[in-house]
Structure formats: structure tokens, C-alpha cells
Amino acid sequence: MKKKLSTALVFVLSFFLIFNSFSISVRAEDDDDDFAKDPIAASGTIGSNISYTYDSSTGTLTLKGTGEINLESAEEEPGIEGDTELKVVKIEEGITNIPEGMFEDCTALVEVQIAKSVKYIGSEAFAGCTSLTKIEIPEGITRLESATFADCTSLKEITIPKSVTSMGVGLFDECNKLDTINYNGTQEQWNKIEVDLTLNEDYDSTDDDTDDDEDSDDGDDEEEEDEDSGDDEEDPDDEDDITDDIEDEEAEDTPRTVSPQIFFKNAKVSFSDGNTIQYITPSISTSKTLFVYNGKNQKPKITVKDGSKKLKEKTDYDLTAPKKSTKVGNYQITVTLKGKYAGSITISYKIIPKKVSLKKLKSKKKKTLTISWKKSKDISGYEIAYSTSKKFTKKTSVIKTVKKSKKSLTIKKLKSKKKYFVKIRSYKTVGKTKIYSEWSKAKNIKVK
Structure with missing residues (x-):
């Protein structure tokens, strides 16, 4: 009797589980149907x-x-x-x-x-x-x-x-x-169309202003002092101001409107009078875009091509460039296509400060190091790195910022009987950006 009841109970429970599982499955399918898109009505x-x-x-x-x-x-x-x-x-x-x-x-x-x-x-x-x-x-x-x-x-x-x-x-x-634009007007009317960039403006809510002269010393107890006590009167060649030819990109406002060419970089536009223009993304090659300050006018040589065809300046394009680029800074040249071509592209180039030369490293007193260098022109200051490692690893290195009027620095409270490696570079502040020279070749000395 007990065996029959047990068998019946198992049967009832199994039926209940199967039915419940089927019910859940049906409800799940119904839920999926709720999210299915209805077709367009007749x-x-x-x-x-x-x-x-x-x-x-x-x-x-x-x-x-x-x-x-x-x-x-x-x-x-x-x-x-x-x-x-x-x-x-x-x-x-x-x-x-x-x-x-x-x-x-x-x-x-x-x-x-x-x-x-x-x-x-x-x-x-x-x-x-x-x-x-x-x-x-x-x-x-x-x-x-x-x-x-x-x-x-x-x-x-x-x-x-x-x-x-x-x-x-x-x-x-x-x-x-x-690639095909049919415009029912003239090229003059086309050029007057404005593309509104208002919605494309980015507003940065963060304030990243920092002290440019803040040392990167991470708490080491070394002391420094300027050994050069000479006249601090500034050389006219060392003025911080740069010529109007240099554009401070960060100070420029984002344009609110531009021409429709922004949308049609590789399209042909046909006008109602039968004329056409061909927007292209030109191939630009430059001699170089990085120059070292030498006091002379420097700028890259520009070559513009449409595929393998070399375009001609003043016939196929015009160049807009600074009258002179002689000082350290960021510069731009704009290539503006014309004739049967349309559009423009901007090439940026940079003049960096001349590499600084270390003159001497001296350690006349215990735990003291004196560094001297040859003074540079058209800069805002120097950065001196010293380290107990010739690789200048982050943990072993300290970087000091020095005024542009100085040409020597004394550092105290170093580790006695320890070899120190030293290198230097200069920088020019343009707007909020520092433009650095290359680091000098490192020298080393054993501190007393």
C-alpha cells in the first residue's frame, strides 16, 4: 500500500513540475513578444x-x-x-x-x-x-x-x-x-552655406592650471642654491613674448560655423551652371616638421598631390604661412585648394630650443654638487635632471626648474661618495604649453 502511494505521489509531483515548467516557458515567450516590433499597418x-x-x-x-x-x-x-x-x-x-x-x-x-x-x-x-x-x-x-x-x-x-x-x-x-553632390545653385551660393558647429563644442569643467615653475622634487631633502649672482637684467633676445606669427592654438575659440566642405572630403559637386568642383583629401608630404632654433627663418617644404599627380602652387593651391618663423614656438601652414579642386588642410610644425651644453660638474664640498652650463637664447627656463642611475629612473631622479637668467646651480645634501649623473634641457613657454629642447648628453661625477 505504501509503495502504491509513493508511486502515485511521484507521478503527481512530476506532472506538476512539467506543467509548471511549460507555463513558465509560455510566459517567457509572451514576454519576448511584448518587445517584438509590430509591422506597419496596411x-x-x-x-x-x-x-x-x-x-x-x-x-x-x-x-x-x-x-x-x-x-x-x-x-x-x-x-x-x-x-x-x-x-x-x-x-x-x-x-x-x-x-x-x-x-x-x-x-x-x-x-x-x-x-x-x-x-x-x-x-x-x-x-x-x-x-x-x-x-x-x-x-x-x-x-x-x-x-x-x-x-x-x-x-x-x-x-x-x-x-x-x-x-x-x-x-x-x-x-x-x-561622392556625388548635385547643387541647384551656383558655386558662389554654395560657398555661402554655413555648417553650424555649435552643438559640437566641448566645455571642459576641470581646471588644470598648475604652477609652471613647480619642482618635480618628490620630497628629497637636497638643497639647491644659485651660484651665479650676476646681473639679472634680461637679454632682449630672451624675451618670453613671441611674434604674432605664432598661433596659440589653446587660446583660439572653436569656430561656430565652417564651409560645407567639412562633409565632402572626397566628393564632386556639380552646379546648375555646369561648373564642378572636386573635393579631395590631398596627399601632403613635408621635408620635416620639427626644427631646432637657430635664429633663422625655418619652415617645411610642402608637396601636394592628387594621387600620383603633383599639384602646382598658385595654380591648384595657395599656401598661407607665417611671414617668418624664427623663434621657438608652434606654427601652421594652410594649403587651400583652388581651380577644379576645393578644400583645405593645415600642417603644423614646431621650432624647439637649441640643445643646452653642460660645461662642468664640480664637487668641492662634501655632499655638494655644482652644475654649470652654456646660456641659451629664446627660452623661458631650464630643467636639470640628476640621478644616481645612468638610466635616470623615476625613483632615483630629481628634476629642478631654473630661471633662464641663470647658468649654474649648486645642489646640497646629496649622498656622499656616490656617483651622480646629470643632464639638462631648456624650454620655452608658449601660451600654456612648454616646448622643450632635447636633453643634453649626460655627465657624471662622484660627490665628495
Whole structure:
């Protein structure tokens, strides 16, 4: 009897577990269905003024009506955004806008027909439409909003009306195949289009201001003193100020607007009068971009090429460069293409201080080291590194900052009978940036 009851109990428990497991599985599938995207309905309305029909056999969506499309006024979500079956969109005459993000991530969309009555297209309206290869913007639209076609990775051709006067930041981000621009206006009108970079500005909330003359001494008890007690009157050649030819990049404000060339680095633009321009990313070669101060005018030699073709200065491009670059600092040369080419590129180059020469190392007193060097021009100061290791490891090294008027330094409280290695370099402060010379060759001495 007990055996029969036991068998029956096992059967009941097994049935309960199987049924419960099935119930959980069904609920899980139901939950997954809750997140599945509904297909676009065969027909519907968006507010009281817009209606649509959808042919699922061809993936064609047709929108009809008058006035603005307001997706928030729809009684039921039409389910257009992110649909992966939508292939063709037809927006008929009478409709005046395409809302923000309306066709975003419709990855199968290949054709868009926009009526001339449309006067506004919202940001990200077609972002992520990765199958879209061509689109025509109707006359009357005055601005192409930010990221409208971002991530349209197959987009190759676009027609832009002459009514467009501005473009938003990121308009064609990741549209790397875009190479044909049809502009229904003149080149003069095209050049007046502004790309708004306002949304692209970065604001740094941190304050990294530090004392430029702060020593990197990490707590060692060595003492230092200046042995040179000569006149501190500054040599005119040692002035901290640099010429107006040097641009302090950190002091410049980020431009709020630029030309549309920022979007079309390798595209051909055709104008209504039959003229064309070819944007290219030119191949730039320079003799060198790092120079050592010698008091003379120094700048790199620039070679500009379109593929294997060498372009000619004043015919294919102009160079904008400082009149002279004789002092230590950061400089720039801008190559501006012209003729059948368009666009520009900037090359940066630098003049660093001349390498400093160590003159002598002396240790006349116990635990004391005196360092002397040859004074340099056009600098802001010196850095002297000394270490018990010839490799100048971080743990064994100390760096001291010395005024530019000095040419010797005495360091006390060193380790007696220990060999010390010493090297020196100079620096020039330009804005908030220090430009350093190369380190001198190290010398060593055994301290008394």
C-alpha cells in the first residue's frame, strides 16, 4: 500500500513540475513578444490631417494629406521607425514636414520621394538607413538638420536645393561613400552655406592650471642654491613674448560655423551652371616638421598631390604661412585648394630650443654638487635632471626648474661618495604649453 502511494505521489509531483515548467516557458515567450516590433499597418491615420497606406508586398509606404505630420497626434503608433521591411517611401504633395527620427534605422529603405511642399526635415529623420543610396531634397528647405543622414553608409548621391543656407553638425556622419553632390545653385551660393558647429563644442569643467615653475622634487631633502649672482637684467633676445606669427592654438575659440566642405572630403559637386568642383583629401608630404632654433627663418617644404599627380602652387593651391618663423614656438601652414579642386588642410610644425651644453660638474664640498652650463637664447627656463642611475629612473631622479637668467646651480645634501649623473634641457613657454629642447648628453661625477 505504501509503495502504491509513493508511486502515485511521484507521478503527481512530476506532472506538476512539467506543467509548471511549460507555463513558465509560455510566459517567457509572451514576454519576448511584448518587445517584438509590430509591422506597419496596411493603412492608418496620423492625426486628422495625414493618412497612409502600406503595401507589404513591395514594402511601399505612401503618405497623403495636408500640413504637418505630428506623430504624437496619432491614435496608434504607425510603427515606421526602425522597420526593417520598409523599402520605398512616397510623401505626396500637401505634406509640409518630415518629423525628427521618423524613418530612423529603416535599414531596408532604398528609395524616398519627397514632395515639393515639404519645407522641413527633422534631425535624424533618415539616420541609420543603411540601404539608402540616393536622395533628392526639394526646393524650399532652408536647413538640413543635425545627423539627418548620419550612418547612411550606402549613400552615394544627394541633390541639394539652392534654398539651403545652413547645415547641422554631423549631417553626414559615417556617409563614407558619398561622392556625388548635385547643387541647384551656383558655386558662389554654395560657398555661402554655413555648417553650424555649435552643438559640437566641448566645455571642459576641470581646471588644470598648475604652477609652471613647480619642482618635480618628490620630497628629497637636497638643497639647491644659485651660484651665479650676476646681473639679472634680461637679454632682449630672451624675451618670453613671441611674434604674432605664432598661433596659440589653446587660446583660439572653436569656430561656430565652417564651409560645407567639412562633409565632402572626397566628393564632386556639380552646379546648375555646369561648373564642378572636386573635393579631395590631398596627399601632403613635408621635408620635416620639427626644427631646432637657430635664429633663422625655418619652415617645411610642402608637396601636394592628387594621387600620383603633383599639384602646382598658385595654380591648384595657395599656401598661407607665417611671414617668418624664427623663434621657438608652434606654427601652421594652410594649403587651400583652388581651380577644379576645393578644400583645405593645415600642417603644423614646431621650432624647439637649441640643445643646452653642460660645461662642468664640480664637487668641492662634501655632499655638494655644482652644475654649470652654456646660456641659451629664446627660452623661458631650464630643467636639470640628476640621478644616481645612468638610466635616470623615476625613483632615483630629481628634476629642478631654473630661471633662464641663470647658468649654474649648486645642489646640497646629496649622498656622499656616490656617483651622480646629470643632464639638462631648456624650454620655452608658449601660451600654456612648454616646448622643450632635447636633453643634453649626460655627465657624471662622484660627490665628495
